[in-house]
Amino acid sequence: MDALLPYVVKFNGIMWNTVLIFLLCGTGIYFSIRLKFVQVTKFKAAFKQVFGGMKFGNKAGKDGMSSFQSLATAIAAQVGTGNLAGAATAIVSGGPGAIFWMWLSAFFGMGTIFAEATLAQKYKTKVDGQVTGGPAYYIRDGLNCKWLAAFFSVTIILALGFIGNMVQANSIADAFHSAFGVNQMVVGVIIAILAGFIFIGGISRIASFTEKVVPIMALFYIIGSLFIVFKNYTHILPAFEMIFVGAFNPQAVLGGALGVTVKNAMRYGVARGLFSNEAGMGSTPHAHAIAKVNHPAEQGLSAMVGVFIDTFIVLTLTALVILTTGVLGDGKTGIALTQEAFGVGMGSIGNSFIAITLLFFAFSTIIGWYFFAEANIKYLFNGKGLMVFKLLVMFFIFLGSCAKVDLVWELADTFNGLMVFPNLIALLLLSPAVIHMYKDFLDKKNSLVK
Numbered sequence: 001m002d003a004l005l006p007y008v009v010k011f012n013g014i015m016w017n018t019v020l021i022f023l024l025c026g027t028g029i030y031f032s033i034r035l036k037f038v039q040v041t042k043f044k045a046a047f048k049q050v051f052g053g054m055k056f057g058n059k060a061g062k063d064g065m066s067s068f069q070s071l072a073t074a075i076a077a078q079v080g081t082g083n084l085a086g087a088a089t090a091i092v093s094g095g096p097g098a099i100f101w102m103w104l105s106a107f108f109g110m111g112t113i114f115a116e117a118t119l120a121q122k123y124k125t126k127v128d129g130q131v132t133g134g135p136a137y138y139i140r141d142g143l144n145c146k147w148l149a150a151f152f153s154v155t156i157i158l159a160l161g162f163i164g165n166m167v168q169a170n171s172i173a174d175a176f177h178s179a180f181g182v183n184q185m186v187v188g189v190i191i192a193i194l195a196g197f198i199f200i201g202g203i204s205r206i207a208s209f210t211e212k213v214v215p216i217m218a219l220f221y222i223i224g225s226l227f228i229v230f231k232n233y234t235h236i237l238p239a240f241e242m243i244f245v246g247a248f249n250p251q252a253v254l255g256g257a258l259g260v261t262v263k264n265a266m267r268y269g270v271a272r273g274l275f276s277n278e279a280g281m282g283s284t285p286h287a288h289a290i291a292k293v294n295h296p297a298e299q300g301l302s303a304m305v306g307v308f309i310d311t312f313i314v315l316t317l318t319a320l321v322i323l324t325t326g327v328l329g330d331g332k333t334g335i336a337l338t339q340e341a342f343g344v345g346m347g348s349i350g351n352s353f354i355a356i357t358l359l360f361f362a363f364s365t366i367i368g369w370y371f372f373a374e375a376n377i378k379y380l381f382n383g384k385g386l387m388v389f390k391l392l393v394m395f396f397i398f399l400g401s402c403a404k405v406d407l408v409w410e411l412a413d414t415f416n417g418l419m420v421f422p423n424l425i426a427l428l429l430l431s432p433a434v435i436h437m438y439k440d441f442l443d444k445k446n447s448l449v450k
Contacts, residue, residue: 077368097246133289161373166400
């Protein structure tokens with residue numbers, strides 16, 4: 001099996017670093033223009049949609065979740081280990097300027113995710129009396145293409161439900177072993193049991209978990225990061241200077257010896273940004289499909305807030321912690337660089353902080369990704385075999401925490417990429433429906449004002 005590794009790595013490099021960057025960014029630019037930059041004109045309305053009159057403790061059930069619970073479930077999946085490791089990887093590979101391109105990709109990604117969530121609302125349905133939806137449903141019912149819908153379902157089940165959740169579990173186990181010396185197998189058993197408890201509780205327990213945990217984990221990380229950034233306040237402006245100058249002239253920041261070019265900054269910034277916020281990947285529409293809203297476009301607005309929080313807040317704070325603590329250039333990358341930055345910023349508690357943050361981020365991602373995969377099990381098997389699927393996911397969580405196999409990790413990237421293609425095909429071909437729903441939403445809003 002290891003003989004396949006170099007071929008998979010090469011395939012992933014071509015797919016993620018060239019093809020998908022252009023397709024995802026192009027789709028985001030297209031929808032941003034067609035929707036008249038909804039991410040700007042309706043930015044305030046989007047936050048009001050999410051947080052205006054927000055109430056905790058709403059009971060989710062067969063008729064779906066509240067708009068906030070759906071967004072919390074989406075954010076649970078979006079904000080994961082990529083937010084800790086992704087920014088660090090982008091900065092090391094593309095220089096600080098990569099963060100600028102990460103922001104730009106997220107800006108256009110907000111247009112894409114608006115389209116995804118709106119279509120998911122339009123084509124949602126019921127399976128065994130339970131509201132469900134996602135790309136498989138708008139591919140089947142909007143495009144009338146069952147084989148493409150089935151292909152999407154299989155790839156997302158493999159990418160997120162099984163392989164992806166192995167990656168998340170491994171991150172938690174490694175972090176706790178490094179910080180506290182806990183055996184990975186013990187961590188794996190605990191994670192699998194806790195996850196299984198939430199899985200078996202169904203939509204009600206998933207919604208209850210995400211609406212409580214997501215705000216807590218976000219505040220925990222934001223406060224910790226801001227503490228470090230403001231502690232090093234004299235480096236804040238230089239950090240932003242490094243980002244903006246490095247986006248167009250990396251040598252002015254890092255020096256030509258490192259070989260970082262504008263192309264590197266763009267490639268790694270855009271790739272890590274899209275991989276983190278998942279705009280266009282077809283994952284988060286499963287959560288947005290079951291929101292209880294008055295108009296499909298309302299959930300499109302809510303979905304944009306998820307991308308904003310993921311990239312412009314969480315990823316940006318990670319980048320600023322790295323840049324203001326001066327750890328860049330120490331030879332580390334990924335999560336190791338982030339850990340070092342928090343170690344410098346917080347002292348002896350830095351490693352513990354990252355371990356706890358990883359627990360929050362990765363475990364919430366496991367719950368979100370399970371939920372997305374479950375929607376596709378429902379699609380393929382009409383609601384049958386869910387208990388078997390829950391048990392299988394628990395087993396893969398345990399397996400992932402105990403052993404790291406490079407090929408499996410690369411395959412996660414492969415299937416993550418493959419599931420993007422049918423989703424983007426559907427988004428572009430169904431774009432007239434998105435435009436129509438957005439105009440209908442605006443017309444109804446304007447009629448209420450009159």
